[in-house]
Amino acid sequence: MKALQYVEVGKPPVVVEVPTPEPGPGQVRLKVTAAGACHSDSFVMGLSEQEYAQFGYPLPMTLGHEGAGIVDKLGEGVTSVAVGDAVAVYGPWGCGTCYQCAQGKENYCERAAELGITPPGLGHDGSMAEYMIIDDPRHLVPLGDLDPVANVALTDAGLTPYHAIKMSLPKLVAGSTAVVIGTGGLGHVAIQILRALTPATVIALDVNDEKLALAKEVGAHHAFLSNAEAPAAIEKALGRKTVTAVFDFVSIQPTIDLGGALSGVETDQVIVGVGAAKADVGMLAKPYDSTIRSPYWGARAELMEVLNLARTGLVHVETEVFSLDEAPQAYDRLHEGTLRGRAVIVP
Template sequence: MRALQYRTIGAAPEIVEIETPEPGPGEVRIRVTAAGACHSDSFIMGLNEEQYIYGLPLTLGHEGAGIVDKLGEGVTGVEVGEAVAVYGPQGCGRCVQCAQGKENYCERAAELGIRPPGLGAPGAMAEYLVVPDARFLLPLGDLDPVEHVALTDAGLTPYHAIKMSLPKLVPGTTAVVIGAGGLGHVAIQLLRALSPATVVALDVSQDKLRLATEVGAHHVFPSDAEAAERVKELTGGRGAAAVFDFVAIQPTIDAGHAMLAVEGDQVLVGVGAGAVPAGLLAAPYDSTVRAPYWGSRAELFEVFELARAGLVKIETERFSLDEAPEAYRRLHEGTLRGRAVVVP
């Protein structure tokens, strides 16, 4: 089969011909119908040799959807021909977190060497994908795989981040989304669907700010040195009840901290990192800083229901498997309007 693989540290991913995988006992093979490209992929391909821990060659793609093609011995719960989406943050299935469907927070995944598809295990940027357990396959039903595959990360990740802050997003409050790209434009829709808060979007790109307005942001501002002051002015000095940072580099972390309200949530969703001032005199009273990761299986069911209700839609650009390296080039350059979806 053909697949998109990251094969050499620092080089672009390549289309290669590899052996079609066969499902072992308990495993399920799907014929891939759609795979999403994500900034996480770009991030790991930007790591140097010392930092890179994901194995080579690596078939990319942690957002996947397909048709069940072949069942391994003993598999129940899915049928050949069923349209499914792949739940990415896979865990051991036996710890306390996994028992709650929170496999994104599996207590034993690192110890057991369990990696998500495309982030250590073979991913969905290929004609076929073997999934280790049927529980990682959620029925797509009538949802178009190309239009909705990115919900498995670009929908689930902001949904999980926002859901934990909903008690603070009461009428009269403001929520800020920093970075209105692949995940951020979905976060704006989720905030509009799930809360009465005023939604403000910040980005360095005018195209992304236009997209933010189209998907429901009440206000959009450039993400610059004046952004925090603009949010403070808009809120009468109170600040934002929640700031969802889909960039999470030091300048955006500093801006989010500066615009946070008393009891506000600063939620760092992006794959960047930085320092946040902490302590009674260094931050707004009773404010919190969180760094959530992906989301639970149950939450992915909920995201699919929001899509079926027409409350969330992902802006997508479609690429063939041959065009997948170009999709990643544009992702790295920041010229994609929403999410890139590869159709093998």
């Protein structure tokens, strides 16, 4: 079968021929119908050899942690899914038995690192292939009649912002304001989730005019360039200097600083993007009861909720479709920042 693999650190991914995998006991094989390309993949492929070694991901590795498919073959003992089922893949795999996993929060598994458990496409072979192996059927969520190509990105680009926003819902009441920094793949979905679940005024910030236009299309009340003038523009639009919540899908020092500048009493500053930066904390450094948190992906039940939002038409993902042979070009476009929304690979 064909697969898109990361073969050598620092080199672009390549399409290769590999053996079609067979499911072992308790496993499921999917015939992949759609796979999503994500900035997390680009981040991993941008690491130096020394940095990559810290992750310990084996090479070659088939990419793709957003996946959807048709159940194609069952391993011994699997009874909870059937051949022919249309499913989406829940990506943040855990041990299945710790306290967090017992709640469906495998994204926060307490033993994943200890046991060497990693998501598909971020540690072992993922969805950018004609077939993929799912270690346990509990990692499959019914897709039903949802179009896999249009909705596969919801397994990360929908689930991640949904989880981040859900934790701030008690604050996002009438009269509140939510700022979304970075309105690309995850950010444009976050705007829709905010509009679907809250009465908050939603403000989009980005350095790209086309992405700001997309933000307005999907429901942002205001859209401003993400620069030094952004706080003044927001103050002019709102009549006040601070906001209720900031969802940062970029997470570099300038955006962390910007989120801090917009924080007031009880503001949630939510660092969602893959990045690292510094921020001052403490009673004399931050407004009272303001928070900084860094959520990761989301729970299995939350993926079901996101897919239900899609079924009701409240959330959709802007997608550009590529064949498996064109997948390297999708990552080039992702790196260049020229995608409108998400890239979806169709084997």
